[in-house]
Structure formats: C-alpha cells, structure tokens
Amino acid sequence: MKAFISVDLEGMPYIVIPGHLSLKGSLYKEARKIATKVTFIVAEELYKNGFDEVVVADSHGPMVNLLVDNLPEYVELVRGYPRPVSMVAGVEEGCDVALFLGYHAKFGTTRSSFDHTYSGGTINKLEINGNAVSEFLLNGYAAGELKVPVILVAGDAQLLEDDVEKYAPWAETVPLKRSLSRVAAKSQSMVRIEKNLRKAVARAVVNYRKNKVKLLTAKKPVRVKMTFQRSHFADVAESLPMVNRIDGLNVEYEASDMIEGYKIFELLVLAAHGTTYLLELRK
Ligand SMILES: [Zn+2]
Known part of the structure; x- marks a missing residue:
C-alpha cells in the first residue's frame, strides 16, 4: 500500500514568526527541523501500519523545506516548485x-497562524462551487478527484475545528498548535505531539481498512471564483478565455473537474506573482 503526505509549514508546532517561513528567514533552520521531525514520525507510523511506500510532497513556499538527510528508504520525496497540482503533486501515482500535515486556516480566520489561502500576497478568497475553501479543502478535493481519501489532518486547531470537522468528519485530526494570534501560538511538547500523531495514524489506518473514510468530492463542472488582493491580478487573469471578470477583484471560471480547476487556479496565481515581480522591476 502507498500513502501520500502533503506538508505545509504554517500549521506546524512552534512556527510563529515570518522568519520561520522563508529560505533566508532567521529561524528557517528551526522550522525545517520541526517539519522534518513531524513528517518522519507520520511516515514511520504509516510504514509500521502496513504502508510500504510513502510519497511526501514538500509543499510550502519554495517546496524544499524538508531535510533530506536520513530520509527513510520507503519515503519518496517530491521537492521544488512550480509543479503540476502543487501541494498534491505525487498523489496521482497510485496512492491509497x-x-x-502542518496545514493552516484560510485567509480571514480569527486567531489562526499565518491565515492565508494558498498565496497570501495574491489571494483574498478562493471559492469552489460557492463555498470559501482552505488549502485543506482545495487539496482534499484534488485528491478526491483521483479517488484518494484524506484520512488525517494535523495542523492549526482552528482549521481542524472549522473545515476538517465540517467537510471530512471521518478524518483523524491532530492539533499541532492553538493560535493566540496570527503570529503567536501554544503547542504541546514534541514528545506529546509524537504520541498523539502515532495514535492518530494508527486509528486513521484502521478507519481506512474498515471503509469508514470517504472521498472529498467537488460537484462537476467545478465553479471556481477567485478574489484577488489587488485589481491588477484580475486584469491579467481575465486574459484567459475561460475566465470571466466579475468586478475589480473577482474572477470566475468553470472547469471540467478538480484537477483542471486546480491547474487553472495555479496558473492564475503564478501570473499574479509574475505581475508583482514585473512591477517590482519598475520601481
Ligand atoms: Zn505554507
């Protein structure tokens, strides 16, 4: 059996300042160690519970956060960005x-670590079939399109309480932090977190074996609405023929399924980043 793990940073324990999140950040080294530790605990427990292959998609920012020393033999690592289907790249390779891990709440959530939806600099809100989604739901729908159920989510407590309970009540959840503000959080010791993760993985595998888990499925065709942070991102996005401009910040489009919907979304975010870069050059 093969498991897929997508790893973000903002929902990881002890990660609370911007310096944790970027390649040149003051505490980036610490963040990488924490994320690697959490990921390998989960991968090891999956292996112990019958998964002989574990695909890990390093999925924050530059997507080269996890430390590769001591990568277990059964782990295959997806690194680097841009790449197709971004945070779920690799899930398509026959994962069960x-x-x-390390997931966080969508933009605009109260007291939630680094609340944002996929791209803090460009996206205010992402709606799929009329519902505002977090990265958990975006990626969960994409996995569901490929018939892969989400069996466990670990990250910011607010995300787990808001979206995971609502959309995937079958999934095991492990809070890694309780946020006191956007940039402050309380976390248990790594010893306690490790115990909780191991127990939750074991339960999640039992749930899967007993057919107690479901697929997250978005109704087709998928209607996607994006609210940008700045109107010039929408100006560029509407160049694509399938994209309809609603107003200053909002565009929408229809996709045949979640994978197509995800790829168009990713392209529009990249176009927005490109626009930001271009404008930087003109300063
Ligand atoms: Zn992230």
Whole structure:
C-alpha cells in the first residue's frame, strides 16, 4: 500500500514568526527541523501500519523545506516548485490514502497562524462551487478527484475545528498548535505531539481498512471564483478565455473537474506573482 503526505509549514508546532517561513528567514533552520521531525514520525507510523511506500510532497513556499538527510528508504520525496497540482503533486501515482500535515486556516480566520489561502500576497478568497475553501479543502478535493481519501489532518486547531470537522468528519485530526494570534501560538511538547500523531495514524489506518473514510468530492463542472488582493491580478487573469471578470477583484471560471480547476487556479496565481515581480522591476 502507498500513502501520500502533503506538508505545509504554517500549521506546524512552534512556527510563529515570518522568519520561520522563508529560505533566508532567521529561524528557517528551526522550522525545517520541526517539519522534518513531524513528517518522519507520520511516515514511520504509516510504514509500521502496513504502508510500504510513502510519497511526501514538500509543499510550502519554495517546496524544499524538508531535510533530506536520513530520509527513510520507503519515503519518496517530491521537492521544488512550480509543479503540476502543487501541494498534491505525487498523489496521482497510485496512492491509497492522503494525509495533510502542518496545514493552516484560510485567509480571514480569527486567531489562526499565518491565515492565508494558498498565496497570501495574491489571494483574498478562493471559492469552489460557492463555498470559501482552505488549502485543506482545495487539496482534499484534488485528491478526491483521483479517488484518494484524506484520512488525517494535523495542523492549526482552528482549521481542524472549522473545515476538517465540517467537510471530512471521518478524518483523524491532530492539533499541532492553538493560535493566540496570527503570529503567536501554544503547542504541546514534541514528545506529546509524537504520541498523539502515532495514535492518530494508527486509528486513521484502521478507519481506512474498515471503509469508514470517504472521498472529498467537488460537484462537476467545478465553479471556481477567485478574489484577488489587488485589481491588477484580475486584469491579467481575465486574459484567459475561460475566465470571466466579475468586478475589480473577482474572477470566475468553470472547469471540467478538480484537477483542471486546480491547474487553472495555479496558473492564475503564478501570473499574479509574475505581475508583482514585473512591477517590482519598475520601481
Ligand atoms: Zn505554507
């Protein structure tokens, strides 16, 4: 059996300042160690519970956060960005289950670590079929399109309480932090976190074996609405023929399925980043 793990940073324990999140950040080294530790605990427990292959998609920012020394033999690592289907790259390779680690709440969530939806600099809100989604739901729908159920989510407590309970009540959840503000959080010791993760993985595998887990499925065709942070991102996005401009910040489009919907979304975010870069050059 093969498991897929997508790893983000903002929902990881002890990660609370911007310096944790970027390649040149003051505490980036610490963040990489923490994320690697959490990921390998989960991968090891999956292996112990019958998964002989674990695909890990390093899925924050530059997507080269996890330390590769001591990578277990059964782990295959997806690194680097841009890449197709971004945070779920690799899930398409015959994976049986998906697990999301270090995940955080969508933009605009109260007291939630680094609340944002996929791209803090460009996206205010992402709606799929009329519902505002977090990265958990975006990636969960994409995995669901490929018939892979999400069996466990670990990250910011607010995300787990808001979106995971609502959309995937079958999934095991492990809070890694309780946020006191956007840039402050309380976390248990790594010893306690490790115990909780191991128990939750074991339960999630039992749930999967007993057919107690479901797929996250978005109704087709998929209607996607994007609210940008700045109107010039929408100006560029509407160049694509399938994209309809609603107003200053909002565009929408229809996709035949979640994978197509995800790829168009990713392209529009990249176009927005490109626009930002271009304008930087003109300063
Ligand atoms: Zn991230």
